[in-house]
Amino acid sequence: MVVKERIKEAPFSVVNNETWKKPIYETHGLNLWYGTSHALKNIEMNINEKEVTAIIGPSGCGKSTYLKTLNRMVEIVADVNISGSVTFKGNNILGNAMPVELLRAKVGMVFQKPNPFPKSIYENVAFGPRVHGIRNKAMLDMIVEDSLKKAALWDEVKDRLHKSAYGLSGGQQQRLCIARCLAVDPEVILMDEPTSALDPVSTHKIEELIKAIKNDVTIAIVTHNMQQAARISDRTAFFLNGEIIECDRTSTIFTNPSDKLTDDYINGRFG
Amino acid sequence: MQLSNQTIMMKKMKYRIGANKFAKLLFMLSAFFGLGVLAVLFYQVFSQGIQFINWQFLTGKLSTQPERAGIMGAILGTFWLMLVVVPVTMFLGVGTAIFLEMYAKKGRLVGLIQTNIANLAGVPSIVYGILGLTVFVRLLDLGNVVLAGGLTMALLILPIVIVASQEAIRAIPSQMSEGSYGLGATKWQTIQRIILPAALPGILTGAILSLSRAIGETAPLVVIGIPALLIPFPGGILDRFTVLPMQIYYWTLDSSLVAEYANLASATIIVLLITLFVLNSSAIIIRNKFQKSY
Ligand SMILES: Nc1ncnc2c1ncn2[C@@H]1O[C@H](COP(=O)(O)OP(=O)(O)OP(=O)(O)O)[C@@H](O)[C@H]1O
Ligand SMILES: [Mg+2]
Numbered sequence: 001m002v003v004k005e006r007i008k009e010a011p012f013s014v015v016n017n018e019t020w021k022k023p024i025y026e027t028h029g030l031n032l033w034y035g036t037s038h039a040l041k042n043i044e045m046n047i048n049e050k051e052v053t054a055i056i057g058p059s060g061c062g063k064s065t066y067l068k069t070l071n072r073m074v075e076i077v078a079d080v081n082i083s084g085s086v087t088f089k090g091n092n093i094l095g096n097a098m099p100v101e102l103l104r105a106k107v108g109m110v111f112q113k114p115n116p117f118p119k120s121i122y123e124n125v126a127f128g129p130r131v132h133g134i135r136n137k138a139m140l141d142m143i144v145e146d147s148l149k150k151a152a153l154w155d156e157v158k159d160r161l162h163k164s165a166y167g168l169s170g171g172q173q174q175r176l177c178i179a180r181c182l183a184v185d186p187e188v189i190l191m192d193e194p195t196s197a198l199d200p201v202s203t204h205k206i207e208e209l210i211k212a213i214k215n216d217v218t219i220a221i222v223t224h225n226m227q228q229a230a231r232i233s234d235r236t237a238f239f240l241n242g243e244i245i246e247c248d249r250t251s252t253i254f255t256n257p258s259d260k261l262t263d264d265y266i267n268g269r270f271g
Numbered sequence: 272m273q274l275s276n277q278t279i280m281m282k283k284m285k286y287r288i289g290a291n292k293f294a295k296l297l298f299m300l301s302a303f304f305g306l307g308v309l310a311v312l313f314y315q316v317f318s319q320g321i322q323f324i325n326w327q328f329l330t331g332k333l334s335t336q337p338e339r340a341g342i343m344g345a346i347l348g349t350f351w352l353m354l355v356v357v358p359v360t361m362f363l364g365v366g367t368a369i370f371l372e373m374y375a376k377k378g379r380l381v382g383l384i385q386t387n388i389a390n391l392a393g394v395p396s397i398v399y400g401i402l403g404l405t406v407f408v409r410l411l412d413l414g415n416v417v418l419a420g421g422l423t424m425a426l427l428i429l430p431i432v433i434v435a436s437q438e439a440i441r442a443i444p445s446q447m448s449e450g451s452y453g454l455g456a457t458k459w460q461t462i463q464r465i466i467l468p469a470a471l472p473g474i475l476t477g478a479i480l481s482l483s484r485a486i487g488e489t490a491p492l493v494v495i496g497i498p499a500l501l502i503p504f505p506g507g508i509l510d511r512f513t514v515l516p517m518q519i520y521y522w523t524l525d526s527s528l529v530a531e532y533a534n535l536a537s538a539t540i541i542v543l544l545i546t547l548f549v550l551n552s553s554a555i556i557i558r559n560k561f562q563k564s565y
Contacts, residue, residue, distance in 0.1 A: 071453065073449065073452065073453060076449065076452055077445075077449075100455075101455045101456070101457055102455065103455075104452065104453055104454065104455040105454070105455035108453065108454065109453040111446060111449065111450070111453075113446060115444075115446035115447065115449070115450045116450075117447060117450060117451070117465060118447070118468075118469055127451070127454060127456075127464070128454040128455065128456075130464075131451075131454060131455060131456040131457075131460050131464070132455060177450070180450075180454065181453075181454070184454055184455065
C-alpha cells in the first residue's frame with residue numbers, strides 16, 4: 001500500500017476558527033518493530049497544537065503503538081526497534097537528547113482502563129507534582145484543587161479528598177486520571193480509548209471535558225467510536241495495518257475522504 | 272437418560288446424597304486429625320511446663336539446679352540474633368527481589384538465578400550451618416558469636432524472603448507502574464512511591480513468617496557451636512550466646528540425668544510458642560491493616 005501524505009496544511013494551517021495552528025508533533029518515516037513484527041510502517045503525520053486529533057482504525061492496526069511512541073511508553077512494555085524521527089516542538093524525542101521523564105511531564109497519558117494509584121484522591125493528583133519536586137503544601141493544595149476543577153470532578157470529591165480513589169465510580173476514576181495528568185501542567189495529553197470502559201453518561205462527561213481543556217492542551221485520542229471522533233476532534237487520522245491511510249480535517253474525513261478505504265471503514269464496510 | 276422415571280431417579284438421588292455426606296465427613300476428619308494432634312501436643316507441653324513459668328524463670332540466669340534455672344540469657348540471645356537477621360534479610364531479600372522484578376532483563380541469566388533461589392529454599396538448614404561455620408566463624412574469624420549466627424540464619428531464610436517479595440511485587444498490576452512512568456516519574460521514584468508501598472503487606476508477611484522459622488531453628492547453630500551452659504548474658508552482637516530452641520534442645524538432652532530438665536524444656540517451649548504466636552498474629556494484622564487502607 002502506498003503511503004499518502006495528506007497533511008497539506010503543514011507546517012502552518014488555517015482552521016475554521018481562523019487562528020494559526022502549528023504542529024507540536026511531527027512524525028517522519030517512523031517505523032517500529034516488536035521483535036520481527038513490523039507494527040508501524042513509514043508513518044508521516046503531524047499533530048497540531050491545541051487541537052484534538054483522533055486516531056481511528058481497526059483493532060491491531062497500531063493506534064496504541066503510535067500513541068505510546070509519542071511519550072516513549074512503548075519502550076517500557078516491550079522490546080522495540082524504532083527508526084525515523086518524531087519531533088516534539090522541534091526536538092527529536094527518539095534519541096537521548098531529551099530525558100523521557102521530561103518528555104512525559106509535558107506529555108501526559110490517559111489509559112483505556114482507569115488506573116488510579118492505591119492512594120487517596122488527593123495523593124493521586126499530587127503524585128505528579130511531588131515527583132517533579134514540589135513539596136510546598138499550600139502549592140500542592142492549590143494544584144490539586146485546580147486540576148480537579150479542570151477535570152470537572154472537584155464538586156463531586158471535595159468532601160472526600162483524603163478517601164481512597166478506589167471508592168470512586170469508573171467514570172469518576174477516569175476523570176481523576178485526567179486530573180492527575182493535568183496536575184503536571186502538560187502540553188499534550190494522549191488518550192488511549194479513554195471512554196471504552198465507561199457508560200454513556202460518563203462518556204459524555206469526558207467528551208465535554210476534552211472540549212473544555214482543548215484550549216489549553218493538545219489532545220491525541222484513540223477511539224473505536226466514530227461518532228466520538230466526529231463529535232470531539234478537529235482532525236482525524238485513519239490507520240490500517242500499521243500504515244497511515246489518511247489524515248485530514250475531521251469534517252473532510254467523515255464527509256469527503258480522499259481514500260476509498262477510509263470511506264469503507266467509516267461506513268462500517270470492514271474493520 | 273429418562274429423568275421422568277421417578278423410581279430410578281430416587282435411587283440415584285439416595286446414592287448421590289450419601290456420597291455427598293461421605294465427602295464432607297472425609298474432609299472434616301482430615302482437618303481434625305491435624306488439629307487433634309496439635310491439641311495433644313499443646314496439652315502435654317502446657318501441663319508439664321506451665322507451673323514452672325514464673326518471674327525467676329523468665330529473668331534468671333542459667334543454672335544446673337532446676338529450681339534456680341532461668342532463660343533470660345536465651346531470650347536475650349534470640350533478641351540479639353533477630354537484630355542481626357531482620358535488617359540483613361530485609362535489605363538483601365527485598366533488594367534482590369526488586370532487582371529481579373524491576374531491573375533485570377528477562378533472559379537466561381535471570382532464569383538461572385531464579386531457579387537457584389528456588390533451589391536454595393530447599394537446602395537443609397544444617398548445610399547453611401556448615402556454610403556459616405566455614406565462612407563466618409572460621410574464615411572471617413568472628414567466632415561463635417551472635418553476628419556469625421545471625422548472618423547464617425539470614426542466609427537460611429533469604430530465599431524465602433526473596434520469593435515472597437518477588438510475588439508481592441509481581442502481584443501489582445502493571446497499570447500502576449505505567450501510570451507512574453506516564454507522569455514522568457523515574458524508575459526509582461516508581462519503586463519508592465508505588466511498588467514498595469503496594470508490595471509492603473506481602474513483603475512483611477513473608478518476612479515475619481520466615482523470621483519465625485529463624486527463631487525456631489537449631490541445626491545451623493548446633494553446627495556453629497553454641498555453648499550449652501553458663502555464659503554471661505549477651506550484651507551485643509559480638510558476644511557468645513544461646514537461643515530458646517537451643518536451650519530446649521540441651522535440657523531435653525539432659526533430662527535423663529535430671530528429670531526436672533524435661534519440665535524446664537516444656538516451659539521454654541511455651542515461651543517460644545507464645546513468641547511465635549505473637550509474631551504470626553502480627554503478620555496477619557499487618558497484612559489486613561494495609562490491605563484495608565485502599
Ligand atoms: N507488547 C507487544 N509485543 C509484541 N507485539 C505487540 C505488542 N503490542 C502490540 N503488538 C502488536 O502490534 C500491532 C499493533 O498493536 P496496537 O496495540 O498498537 O493496536 P491497536 O490499533 O491499538 O489495536 P486495538 O484497537 O485493539 O487497541 C498488533 O499486531 C499487536 O499484536
Ligand atoms: Mg489499542
